[in-house]
Amino acid sequence: MIYPPYQILNPKQIFQMASRFPDVFRQRHAQSHKGTYGTLAVVGGAAGMSGAVVLAATAAMYQGCGKVWAGFNQSILPFAVIPERPEIMLATAENLCRHEDISAWVIGCGLGLQQDAQNIVTWALQHTQNQPLLLDADALTLLARSQTDRELAKQHGQLVLTPHPAEAARLLHTASADIQANRIQSAKTISQTFNAFTVLKGHQSLVATPDGRIYTNSSGNAGLATAGSGDVLSGMIGSLLAQGIDTQQAVQAGVWLHGAAADVLRDSQIGETGMLAGEIAPAARWLRNRIADQSYRYGQTAARLKV
Numbered sequence: 001m002i003y004p005p006y007q008i009l010n011p012k013q014i015f016q017m018a019s020r021f022p023d024v025f026r027q028r029h030a031q032s033h034k035g036t037y038g039t040l041a042v043v044g045g046a047a048g049m050s051g052a053v054v055l056a057a058t059a060a061m062y063q064g065c066g067k068v069w070a071g072f073n074q075s076i077l078p079f080a081v082i083p084e085r086p087e088i089m090l091a092t093a094e095n096l097c098r099h100e101d102i103s104a105w106v107i108g109c110g111l112g113l114q115q116d117a118q119n120i121v122t123w124a125l126q127h128t129q130n131q132p133l134l135l136d137a138d139a140l141t142l143l144a145r146s147q148t149d150r151e152l153a154k155q156h157g158q159l160v161l162t163p164h165p166a167e168a169a170r171l172l173h174t175a176s177a178d179i180q181a182n183r184i185q186s187a188k189t190i191s192q193t194f195n196a197f198t199v200l201k202g203h204q205s206l207v208a209t210p211d212g213r214i215y216t217n218s219s220g221n222a223g224l225a226t227a228g229s230g231d232v233l234s235g236m237i238g239s240l241l242a243q244g245i246d247t248q249q250a251v252q253a254g255v256w257l258h259g260a261a262a263d264v265l266r267d268s269q270i271g272e273t274g275m276l277a278g279e280i281a282p283a284a285r286w287l288r289n290r291i292a293d294q295s296y297r298y299g300q301t302a303a304r305l306k307v
Contacts, residue, residue: 006286009267014260017218018291021253023245025291028064037066038103038242042235043093043120044137045072049110050079052137055228055277056109057088059235062281063288065242071096073111073120093120097127104132106238108139109231118142118149125152132241132250134160136234137167143194144170150194159196160241160251162234168200184214197251199237201230205259207252215252220259221272228277233258236284257284 008014018025029036040060045053050072057070071093072078082088091099093111097120107124111117121142124133133156135143140163143149153159163171165179171190172179179186180202187200187208198208207215237254241247261284266272270279 006264006268006283008264008287008290014287015291015294017256017260021249021256023249024240024253024257025288027292034066037064038239038244039067039069039101040065040235040238040242041069041071041096041099041102041105042109042238043071043073043096043105043107043124044109044111044139045070045074045078045093046110046112046114046117046138047074047078049112050074052110052228052231054082054085054088055231056106056235056238058082058085058278059232059281059284060106060239060242061085061087062285063236063239063243064285065239068239069096069099069102073117097123102128102131103244104134104238104242106134106136106234108134108136108142109234111138111142113138113141118146122146122149122152125149125156129156129158132158132160132238132247134162134234134238134241136162136230140167141170144173153194153196155195157195158247159194160199160237160247161190161194161196162199162201162230162237163190164201164230188212188214197247199233199251199255201233205255207255209248217252217255217259219256220262221266223262223266223272223275224259224280226275226277229258229262229280232277232280236281257288260284261287 042057053070057068060068069089071091073093121139165176168179169176187198187206191198191208195210200206205217240250261280264283
């Protein structure tokens with residue numbers, strides 16, 4: 001894929017917003033290595049939905065994760081290698097869940113709704129309490145269905161939930177219209193019910209914290225209304241979590257950067273109509289590096305002026 005030149009039309013606003021997330025928008029240490037930036041496991045991809053895991057895992061690589069595993073909820077791998085992304089390691093979901101070297105988990109992208117998928121969600125809630133765990137897509141529907149999993153979720157302690165309105169409605173046993181009619185309270189209730197950080201997706205996505213705080217995201221546009229954009233968001237947030245970024249900062253920055261990348265695509269003569277989920281991650285990488293470069297130069301200038 002050939003990427004066009006990107007541009008930022010509102011640099012002052014972009015850099016001001018990014019300054020809220022200093023741990024995300026900083027340059028890499030010269031002596032770092034791939035182990036410095038963590039290992040993310042993305043689990044999902046039932047038959048016919050392999051692309052969801054590929055999108056999330058690819059987004060994680062573009063956000064600088066040291067190593068990324070893609071785990072497919074299938075008895076055999078759908079392919080031996082992802083041709084355009086040989087950097088991503090592949091495993092069946094069953095085998096990946098045996099790994100002990102994972103820094104963070106993303107579970108749910110195309111996972112399916114059968115009993116084997118429910119077992120994966122239950123396993124994750126029971127066995128990943130030492131790592132951040134992000135549940136998305138089918139995993140949220142499965143969480144909503146199982147009282148056992150709902151109780152396990154409350155005890156996890158490092159949980160992130162990323163529902164769209166319909167998934168949020170399932171979690172709260174209500175209707176999507178009720179969620180949309182009171183988005184702020186809905187996001188807060190999900191976070192407090194499950195002791196989790198919640199991203200309620202949609203126009204001006206909301207981030208709610210377990211202690212009841214709420215943040216409204218200002219970036220993004222209607223180009224994000226496309227298949228797979230949620231998988232990309234999960235991969236981006238998961239990547240930041242695997243890199244050791246504080247959960248609140250990783251979630252807020254991931255949501256903002258995801259939307260800001262879509263704004264860059266819109267403003268770079270691509271436009272909103274026909275924007276592809278696979279185009280978001282490269283734009284987000286470009287923007288994150290530009291911000292980090294600008295922050296470094298600003299810091300160097302400030303240091304010289306202080307002297």
